[in-house]
Amino acid sequence: MTGGSIFKRAKIICRGGSSGGESSRAFETPCTPVHPNTQEENKCGGSQEPPRHSYHGQAPNSDDRIWLIDEQGAPIRRRGRTTCVDIQNMSLGTRVYIEVNEKNIPCNKPESILLGSYLSFIARDPILAPISFLDWRNKSMKPFKKRMLAKVESKFEFPVHMHYWILQSLDVKWRNHKMTLKAKYWDNRPIEKIMESVLDGVDAA
Structure with missing residues (x-):
């Protein structure tokens, strides 16, 4: 399964529709945690359908297409292969x-895979994450x-108390990138x- 087809299954929400604290834990399907070390960008399998939520309005049923929600809460459908650059260019x-x-670990699989891929994208950015530092804790x-x-x-969109997990994952991906280079x-x-x-x-410094 390609990264594009996974993105098609991901729910997209408008910023105004939910705060970070509303993580909608009232779902019935058990979650599968995604650890920071998981190779999300390479293992793009999984058929678990993520739970649907209502923000400005109810999005149509997911059927392997991308659904965005605009500022008025109206769903917008997008098609085609989607990359991390497309995430960068979202409105x-x-x-x-x-x-x-309950451990503040991402568990809706399609979205978590996208998040992992985007974190790898960020960790390889020489401006945001320079490799000239010897230690992440500097x-x-x-x-x-x-x-x-x-x-x-x-x-x-994620709860504010997930910041630690995000930074942990970026640390792992940044160090792996340095070792690969x-x-x-x-x-x-x-x-x-x-x-x-x-x-x-790559920053020559």
């Missing part, structure tokens, strides 16, 4: 709704963490030679 005020379980990383979190909040491009050449072949999108 202002529109967010993907994330359901959490105090100088604090403003970058705030910007990353704000970026995620602008595209996904080092394993692929770092060798025994002098540092000057390595710096000559810095990849596009």
Whole structure:
């Protein structure tokens, strides 16, 4: 199953329709937690239908299509393959709704997979998440963490107490990205030679 077909099954809500605190826990289907280390972007399986919620108005029944809710609460249908760039370009005020379980872990599978993919996208951004820091816990990383979190909040709707989980997941993905780059491009050449072949999108600093 492609990332696009998974996005088609995800519910999208307008920002004005629900606050972060309203995580709609009153659902009957048991949740399947998605751990920060899960490779969401690669394992895109799962047929569990997410519970439907009412915000400005009731969205039509999900049938493998994307449904957005505009500022007036009217549903809008979108088609075609959707990527993290498409999430970036969603209209202002529109967010993907994330359901959490009692441990504040995302549990509505299609939406959680999208969230995991987007967190990987953010963790690889050289501006939002520079790889020049040796440790995620470096105090100088604090403003970058705030910007990353704000970026995620602008595209996904989730309870405020889920911030810790989001930052944990970003930490794992950021470190994995650094290790991947080092394993692929770092060798025994002098540092000057390595710096000559810095990849596009990677901060040479």
